[in-house]
Amino acid sequence: MSKIVRTMSSILSLFIFVYGSYIIMHGHLTPGGGFQGGAVFASGVALLIVAFGSQNLHKSLKEHHLSILESGGALIFIGLAFGGIATVFFYNFLVGSPIFGHIPPPGPNPGDIWTAGVIPFMNLAVGLKVIAGLSAILLVMALATTITEVEE
Amino acid sequence: MRKIAMAASLSVFIAFLIAATLVIHPFGYPPSQMDDYIIENAQSETGANNVVTAVVFDYRGFDTLGEATILFTAVTGVVMLFRRRKKE
Numbered sequence: 001m002s003k004i005v006r007t008m009s010s011i012l013s014l015f016i017f018v019y020g021s022y023i024i025m026h027g028h029l030t031p032g033g034g035f036q037g038g039a040v041f042a043s044g045v046a047l048l049i050v051a052f053g054s055q056n057l058h059k060s061l062k063e064h065h066l067s068i069l070e071s072g073g074a075l076i077f078i079g080l081a082f083g084g085i086a087t088v089f090f091y092n093f094l095v096g097s098p099i100f101g102h103i104p105p106p107g108p109n110p111g112d113i114w115t116a117g118v119i120p121f122m123n124l125a126v127g128l129k130v131i132a133g134l135s136a137i138l139l140v141m142a143l144a145t146t147i148t149e150v151e152e
Numbered sequence: 153m154r155k156i157a158m159a160a161s162l163s164v165f166i167a168f169l170i171a172a173t174l175v176i177h178p179f180g181y182p183p184s185q186m187d188d189y190i191i192e193n194a195q196s197e198t199g200a201n202n203v204v205t206a207v208v209f210d211y212r213g214f215d216t217l218g219e220a221t222i223l224f225t226a227v228t229g230v231v232m233l234f235r236r237r238k239k240e
Binding site for chain 2: 027028029030031033035063067070074077078081089090092095100101102103104106107109111115116117118119122123126129130133136137140141143144
């Protein structure tokens with residue numbers, strides 16, 4: 001793509017990444033969560049792929065690294081689920097503890113990010129998984145299309 | 153003949169949609185104890201202000217595990233399908 005498109009997308013993708021991270025980290029306070037924030041983040045990756053070309057992006061973003069990241073997210077998620085196995089699977093064992101254990105007052109209130117026990121960690125794990133998974137899908141599909149174009 | 157069959161099936165489908173819209177339950181009916189329990193107790197039990205996230209990640213965490221597994225399977229399938237072969 002042209003120089004204007006490349007410059008603008010490299011600036012805009014940073015804002016998209018920050019917004020996706022915000023949606024992931026504030027999943028227990030505002031609408032959104034791991035899945036939605038990960039999709040926003042992956043749209044920034046799609047912008048970079050369109051602007052710079054998948055071959056250039058593939059020099060720094062390999063799909064086997066992304067698959068390691070995705071499996072790590074899944075393992076963190078299942079590990080957190082097993083953390084509450086003393087009571088029941090997926091028990092929220094961090095509520096009431098010093099780490100993310102503060103309970104907000106009932107009723108509508110702006111809330112505090114230091115709440116909700118294990119839910120922010122689960123949001124982070126699912127967000128990591130969705131970011132890596134969707135980026136891997138986009139990257140692999142873009143690489144496949146460019147290779148067929150070259151061969152023809 | 154084909155157009156007549158398509159028109160007949162389409163009209164039956166639209167009639168079914170209209171009938172389903174007319175007999176659908178009103179919003180929030182029938183009332184269930186589960187909704188009231190979650191709306192009352194989600195904030196004090198999980199500490200999350202967002203009740204939807206509390207349901208998705210706490211009350212129905214097993215369902216979210218299934219969703220994550222679906223995503224994992226989809227990524228695995230796509231990467232297998234579009235993997236690059238070595239040059240022969």
